[in-house]
Structures are given as structure tokens and as C-alpha cells.
Amino acid sequence: MLDDVLMKYPDPDVDYGKLISPFQAEIGHLQREILDLNIPVMIIIEGWDASGISDICNKLIRYLDPRSYRLYPVGRPKESEAEMPFLWRFALAAPEEGKFAIFDRAWYSRMIVENKENLKDVFRIKVEDIKAFERHFCDDGGVLIKIFLHISHKEQKKRFKEADSDPCRSFYLKNVDWNPKKEYPEYFSVIDEILFRTNTPNSPWEVIPAENLDYAVYRVYDTVINRLKAAVSDKLKGVETICHECPILSSGYCLPEPHAPRVLDRKEYKTKKKELGKRLSELQVELYRNKIPLVILYEGWDASGKGGAITRFTRYLNPRGYRIEPIGPPDVKEKKMGYLWRFYKRLPRPGRIVIFDRTWYGRVLVERVEGLCSDYDWKRAYTEITEFEHFIDEWGGVIVKFWIHISNEEQLDRFRAREADPDKVWKITPEDWRNREKWDQYEEAVCDMISLTHTPCCPWTIVSGNDKYSARIQTFEAVIAAVEKKLNLFK
């Protein structure tokens, strides 16, 4: 895609500086439409060193209302970013509905710079992650505009030479991560292949010759304005830009009977719990030492005992290293973001434990059953979720997923017991009773969820929950087994 043959160069007879001026009013107008229509927009400006990325970013934001954009200069990750999954910091920087996130360099530059040593091996895997990440954003209604500023090796060398006499320019250019004088030819083919592989229908690349600044600015504005106009027009017409196939839902999976393998009496339970708890305390230290993040997901029927199981579990942990994240309806800010955003935000640092009480599976459970998102949204979520979990797995994390299963009759007994207890009556709401009426719909959703997201790296554990003591012990054992399995890889 960097080949000269494919490029349209400036017409020497045109004054591009003049062509730019009407863009000022146009981009301001479009920006207000984008805001009204709640469309999130990401613009990434990549390019060769000294291709003028910063200049162009500064000109691009000049006529945008500062309330509606955020510019991210992407350099070396901070310590707190470097320890997280590669795409994490970009996922957090995604724009709200109606807003712009503009990246002065983005995940492409970072993928290259951070994997210089074995780039050819790495990038084919990473490129798949990047494509998944971009697809999540676009399928959710986002507009992703990707621009690459192209200059020749000769021009690049000339610019570096000129910068030597300008202390400001040379300061910024000296801060780059590799030696561009030597490495241009080496990277040319790699970048070309990356651009080619990530040139998807929903987020195509625009390669812009940047040897003439006015022309480059003109082309950037032209690209951005055309993409925004198309997005506004599609949204007004109600065009859904479906580009991703949904999996077929006919798994035939059925939940097992929720009776405990063995009902435990109080004494057996206490003894067992203490013994496993001691092991958990030890494993927490091992996770910390080996910098392994642990994510535990608790899903299950209402009143299946998620909260109780979590409280028993955390008793054995040091509070400096774990956090419970109860997941309710998204807040105002979260509603304006992709549904995975709030989970990216809550991931543990390496060596820490995060316990989710309800999880991202809400997308295919409550949001599906209650119609809180479109069919298209929840149907493609199975793939999105497995990809998201794959990011965590690749990063070195352990994921343990519980479905705590109780029978319909057991739930009824527990609801009634809660209503009769003055200290627990606040736990039961009319909503719980309404959900209960939809048991069959939920059961179908649960079966689909388990069969479609039970992956080798992140399998489900179905906990037989009718006996609370036994259920808690099952969760302890499953976490211990998963962590020990991971730690064995380190030996």
C-alpha cells in the first residue's frame, strides 16, 4: 500500500492552502452532528518519523471544539500501562458516544516498536488482536479513521538533516524510539504488510503523501470529512453496518441437575474450608511473586449464593491484593462506551486478584433476555467476549468462570427465607420476582452462553449450588486448581 503506483500526489498547479479554508466551518458543523447522533469517532494518525504527524494533529484539532475531542500522544507506555495487556491503554482511551479520540501515533507504532527484535514472528498474531479490537469498536457503531503519512526515505533523511539546525524540531525528533536513518528500508515491507492486512472494509487505511504539508493537511481533512459525512448519513438512514457473522445458536447444551456431588455437614465444611483457605493464602503470595493477574467471574441465578461464596473466599486473602467488583447496570459514562470498556477498566494489575460479582456475560444474559440491546449486539458478543478473554490469557492472566446453579424450587425457598429475615429483606426486590418468571428464557441464554464461550483457555465451572457449603468448597477447589495449573508452567 506504500507503493508509489497506488498513490495520488499533489497537483503542482493547485494551491492546497486555499482549499483548506472552507473545511473550518464544515468540520465544526459535522462535529455538532456527530454529537447529536451519538457516534463515537477514533482518528489515528500514523506515519514515518518526521512525516509531520504532530503538525497535522495540531491543525486537525484547531477547529474542533475542545469539549468534544481528546488528543492522545502515544509514546512509550507508562509503567502502569506497560504491565497491562497491550491494547488496554487504547481500549480505555476509546471515545464516548458523540466524541472524538485522536491518536498521534497509535497501536500500530507501538506494536512495531515494542516488538522490534522479533517483529516478523509477532506481528501476525498481534495483527489479529488489533483487528478484533477495531472490529469491536466499529461493530458497536464507532467510526475509525486510519491515516498513514507517507514520505520517501530521501525526504526523511532531508528532514532530519534540516532539523539539526532547529533546536525545537531536533528535540522532538531525537525522542524517537529507533534510528530512522537506517531503519526505513527495513521497516518498509513490514509496514506495508501490516497496512495491507489491517485494511478492513469497516476501517480502511488512507495512505497520504506527506512531503507537501499543505497537501497532506488537505487530504487529511478531506478524508476525515468524507468519512464523517458518510457516517452521519448512514446513521440518519438507519443503515446498520453489519460486517461480522454471528454464531449459530443451537448447541443443545443443557444445564446439569444442581445437586451437590456430596452434601457437607457444618463440621466437614469448616474443616475443608480452613484447609483450602490456607492454600489460597499461599497461592495469593505465589501469584504476587510471579506477577500473575487472576480474574474470577461469578455468575449464577439470583439467590444462588454468589455474594456468600465471595465473602467466604476473600476471608483468606490479603486485602492489599484483591478487589471485589460488583457489576450492576452501567453508569451514565459507561452507557456511552462499548460494553467491554468498564471491564477493561476493572482488570487487575499483575499479581492482583479481581472478583467480579456478575460480569461481562450480562451482555448475553440480562441484556439479551430483557431486550436491553439489539439481537445483533448480543449475538456477536459471544465472539467479542472470547476475544476479550483471549487478550487476558495472552497477557498471562488466569480466568476462572463460575456458573452457580440452583434449582427453580431452591430459588423459591431462598427468596421466601430472605423476605422473612428483617436483616436480609432489603436484598430481595420486585425485580428478582420478575426475573424468576423468566426462568426458562434465562436458562436458554445460560445454555447458549456456556456452550459458546467454554474455550480451552477460559473454561466454565458449573457449580452445583443447592447445597451452599458444597458450592463454596467447589469454588475454592476450582480456583486453586486453575492457579496451580498456571503456576506449574512457571516451574
Added chain:
Amino acid sequence: MLDDVLMKYPDPDVDYGKLISPFQAEIGHLQREILDLNIPVMIIIEGWDASGISDICNKLIRYLDPRSYRLYPVGRPKESEAEMPFLWRFALAAPEEGKFAIFDRAWYSRMIVENKENLKDVFRIKVEDIKAFERHFCDDGGVLIKIFLHISHKEQKKRFKEADSDPCRSFYLKNVDWNPKKEYPEYFSVIDEILFRTNTPNSPWEVIPAENLDYAVYRVYDTVINRLKAAVSDKLKGVETICHECPILSSGYCLPEPHAPRVLDRKEYKTKKKELGKRLSELQVELYRNKIPLVILYEGWDASGKGGAITRFTRYLNPRGYRIEPIGPPDVKEKKMGYLWRFYKRLPRPGRIVIFDRTWYGRVLVERVEGLCSDYDWKRAYTEITEFEHFIDEWGGVIVKFWIHISNEEQLDRFRAREADPDKVWKITPEDWRNREKWDQYEEAVCDMISLTHTPCCPWTIVSGNDKYSARIQTFEAVIAAVEKKLNLFK
């Protein structure tokens, strides 16, 4: 305060473990009341190493709904925290209204550990900052509960010895920042003095003997429950816990005439701007090199040209190093926090520039005039704001504050011009006209603001704004002067 004479020790005849059990329901109940009444609560647990801080935190959170608290284990700051003002990470961790923030160690431990070398010189200054920070929270309706877990040197040595045979315990204890075996006597008097000096009426210390864990847990719960009960009762009765005097507002300060010292023609302006712009580009590099953060505040009448001045200014900056922060009404989350929270969050990193288009002075301008906060709120804000700016100054930041002043007639002309221009008509709203009617009230507020917050470290620059060209040049010059002054200190 650590003296034995002042301490109440456990009664050997009492089973404190048993006394704890009714607390479970009580704390759950109080927590729901706190949520209903929108009271933010901070609990900090400090104490000697091996005094059982983590154990106690884990027991304290056990019966709290995880939706309503967040536990902060406070250790060495991350790179991204260490470069910011000392109290910054704690300010960001403050709880929302109705929520709990629990600190497993807090700013006291960090002040001591981070200033070990010259503690005696440092802590008297830092203690004043801490008191200001705590006062801001309490005056705003927050409940701050400060607990210190006290054990004797003998007990501490015993615990360290015992931990040697327990790999989990010894792991956590080995992670501490100083050698507790030797340093207990040395720190005793320092900690004693710090506790004494920060034992304020609104946030008193509770020193709890922690040699017997059950007793310590009992006392912690008892303290927390009593403080929460008192807060709930005060709030229901409408008691305002005013503990801070408000400054007297009778400065007699008057705004000068907003005519430019010299009206510039377009050519003079362009020449001057280019020359100053070049200097700005250079200074941005110097700020970056010297890791100095720069905060520029633009306040001024509606249509005084803040936005235009900012756009001209940023043209000369590299977008990797600056950010414009337009300040409108707080969002849902921000409304639940103290009014300074969103500004802490937006401070620049060292070496970066943040430009605020409207600022924290909204508290004493729009919030005062429109009655969006109580008299008590805005009257004490002058002190709070100067203290906040003092934090930034102490940290090494440069603050430049502009009031862009135009005459009443000039504003009218500009409003009319905007209404007549189809590309600018969206900029003018009925609210602007309503504000204009309150010109006199705003003028009074502006005069009070300038006279009460014009401090040696953060003085105001009054920009004569009737001539736009001249106004912009004045802002360029003021920023350059302030930055050069700061840089001279480094030579």
C-alpha cells in the same frame, strides 16, 4: 497521643469476639443510610508495622456491600503518581457522596516514608497541607475517620519473630519500607507529634491498642459505627459542621478600564505574534526538559475572546505536550465529588501544559451568582482555592491566571455579531443573554475573586480585552514572562 496513660486497654474479663457479632447488621444498615443521605466517608487505618492493619481492613469490609466501598492499599506510589503533587493520588481516591473509601495506610505513612531523610524539617510543612486537604473534605460534608493501631515495641518485635516461621506473613512483612526492629523508638516521638498536630475537631484520631486482635476489631467497629451514627443524625437534623472561618469580602478592588494599552493593527499583531510564538515553542521544550508543569487559566466575560486567544496560543505548541480543558457544568460523577476533584484529575504531568477554558474559579463566580452552592460553600472557597494552588506551586508547577476583561458595550457588540454570523450563531445561547443581565453581580464576584486570590505564587493577570489582537499578545507575553521567571530559578 501514644502515651500509655491515654489509652484504654481491653478488659480481660470481656469476650470481645462476641461483642463484634451485632456489628454486622448495624454496619450494613448504616451503610444504606449513608448512601441515602449522600454522605461521603473516608476511613484511614494507620499503625505500626505488624499492628494488623490488613487483617483489620479485611474484617471491616467483610460486612460492607462491595458496591459502596473501595479499599485502597497504599504502598509506594506508581511512577505516574510519584511525579504528581504528594496529595494528588489521595485526592483522586476520595469517595463519591454516599460511598466509602477505606485506606489501608494513607498519606501519613507516605509522608513519613517518603521524607525519612529529613523528616523533622519536612513534616511541619506537610502537616499543614494535610490539614488543608482533610479540611476541604470535611467542610464539604465528608466524614473522615482516622484510626491508628498501636502496639508496643516489644510486641512488634515478637510479631516479626513469629512471622519468620509463617511464609505468608513474612512475605507481607518483608515488603515494608523501613526496618521496624530498629526504627520504632526513633519514629515514636515523630508519630506522636504528627498525631497530636492533626487531631482536629472535624477529624480526630482514634488510637487503638492492637495487641489483642479481637479487641482492636471491636474498637475499630465501635469507632466507625459511632462516627457514622453521629454523621447520620447531624445530617438528618440539618446541622452544618462549620469549622472554618470565611474571609471578609470588602476589598474595594475595582476592575480597570478594559482598553488596550495600545491598539494593534493586523500587521503589527502578526509580526509580534510570530515572534512570541517562536519563543513559546522554545519554552515548551524547556518546560519538558526541566519537567515543569504549566497550568494556564482563562477566565473572562462571555465573548471576551478566551477561545480565540487559546487557539492562537496553541498553534505554536506541540500537541504532544499540551491539552485544552474546557470546563462546563460538572458531569454526574463530578457532581458527587468535591468541586476541586475534577481539577486534580486534569492537572498536567510534569513538563506538560494544561490550558483551562474556565476553571475552578467557577465556584466563586457562576456558582456564587447563580446560587448553585451555599454561601458557606463559596465563601470558604477562596481559602480552599489558594491552598489548592499552593499545592501546585510547592510541587514545582507554574500557574498563569487570566481575567480577560471587556466592557459591557463591547460584549453587546460581540453578541450581536455572533448572532449575525451563521457559522457562529450556535455559540450564543439564551443563557449568555441571561448572564449579561447579571453583569453587576458578576463584576462584584470578579472583584472579590481577584482581591482574595491574588497571591504571590499565583497572581492574576488582568487582560484588557476590548482589542482582540492586543489581548492575545498580552496573554502570550504573560505566559512567557512567568515561564522564564521559573526557568531562571533552575539556572
